[in-house]
Amino acid sequence: MNVSTDKVNEQQTLIIEMGEKFDFSKVEAFRSAYQDLDSDVKHITVDLANTEYMDSSALGMLLNMQKVLSQRPLTFSIENSRPPVERILKISRFDKKFIIR
Secondary structure, three states, X not given: OOEEEEEXXXXXXXXXXXXXXXXXXXXXXXXXXXXXOOOOOOEEEEEOOOOOEEOHHHHHHHHHHHHHOOOOOOEEEEEOOOHHHHHHHHHOOHHHOOEEO
């Protein structure tokens, strides 16, 4: 599984589902997942349920997404991360920038 998207909550939430690896090889697919957002979208969830590996470039991609979309009234969450990935997010203090569930 690469990167897939879905809209829920009456099109107000964009869910970006990442595959087994979230690394530099996903940069274009991840960027295109949020690049052309509808104005209806109010929240973006990055779903890491299938992600077993995440590197520092993935952290950069998450921060870049926030930066690119900073002019929009959006909230962001990272959800369903497995313990090794969750540990990376906590060590990197991503709980200060994202809602982590």
